[in-house]
Amino acid sequence: MYLKEAKAHELDVIYTMGFDVWNDGLSFEEYLAGCRRSEKYQAGTWYALTENDQIVSSLIVYSGMFGLKDGCFGVGSVATLPSLRGKGYASHLVSLVKTELFANHNCKAIYLHSDIDHQFYSKLGFVRIDDSDCMFSSNGPSGFDGLMPAFF
Numbered sequence: 345m346y347l348k349e350a351k352a353h354e355l356d357v358i359y360t361m362g363f364d365v366w367n368d369g370l371s372f373e374e375y376l377a378g379c380r381r382s383e384k385y386q387a388g389t390w391y392a393l394t395e396n397d398q399i400v401s402s403l404i405v406y407s408g409m410f411g412l413k414d415g416c417f418g419v420g421s422v423a424t425l426p427s428l429r430g431k432g433y434a435s436h437l438v439s440l441v442k443t444e445l446f447a448n449h450n451c452k453a454i455y456l457h458s459d460i461d462h463q464f465y466s467k468l469g470f471v472r473i474d475d476s477d478c479m480f481s482s483n484g485p486s487g488f489d490g491l492m493p494a495f496f
């Protein structure tokens with residue numbers, strides 16, 4: 345199992361992982377077309393967890409936008425193939441991406457906006473900001489600096 349940056353030809357597989365939750369009533373074709381033309385999705389870096397040459401879980405990482413300051417990154421669109429959920433893949437992926445950002449990208453803090461029970465991310469070292477759905481994890485002792493990024 346390993347982490348990689350997704351390539352352009354892998355994005356349809358990645359977009360499809362979240363269709364059951366984020367389709368907003370669209371048909372599969374409409375949803376996919378929306379993902380393909382999304383400026384937000386094009387502005388981030390997609391990471392994928394791969395097992396036996398199959399992408400099993402994915403997420404996007406943003407920087408330099410949504411009010412994320414220098415050295416701060418945002419994680420979004422965490423999703424696992426529906427048939428493979430509950431096997432630890434998303435947890436492993438988030439942990440690997442945290443390690444990658446902190447070790448190799450001068451990352452001071454990682455933010456996310458949780459759509460799901462916060463416990464999933466608490467277990468992975470993220471702390472909730474006030475009563476919001478925004479959570480962060482910092483590299484070192486520094487805590488939240490008071491500036492919450494916009495929703496992404």
Ligand SMILES: CC(C)(COP(=O)(O)OP(=O)(O)OC[C@H]1O[C@@H](n2cnc3c(N)ncnc32)[C@H](O)[C@@H]1OP(=O)(O)O)[C@@H](O)C(=O)NCCC(=O)NCCS
Nearest residue numbers: 365422423424429430431432433434435458459460461464
């Ligand atoms: C949430 C999601 C990414 C988890 O992926 P996964 O590979 O199954 O995750 P893991 O196997 O590492 O962890 C499973 C944990 O996630 C929890 N979980 C899954 N869906 C959840 C939800 N909607 N709310 C709260 N917790 C959830 C499970 O209860 C399980 O908890 P446990 O470890 O205490 O048993 C996956 O269910 C998914 O793709 N959902 C649709 C997209 C989505 O909602 N993404 C979240 C964006 S914030």
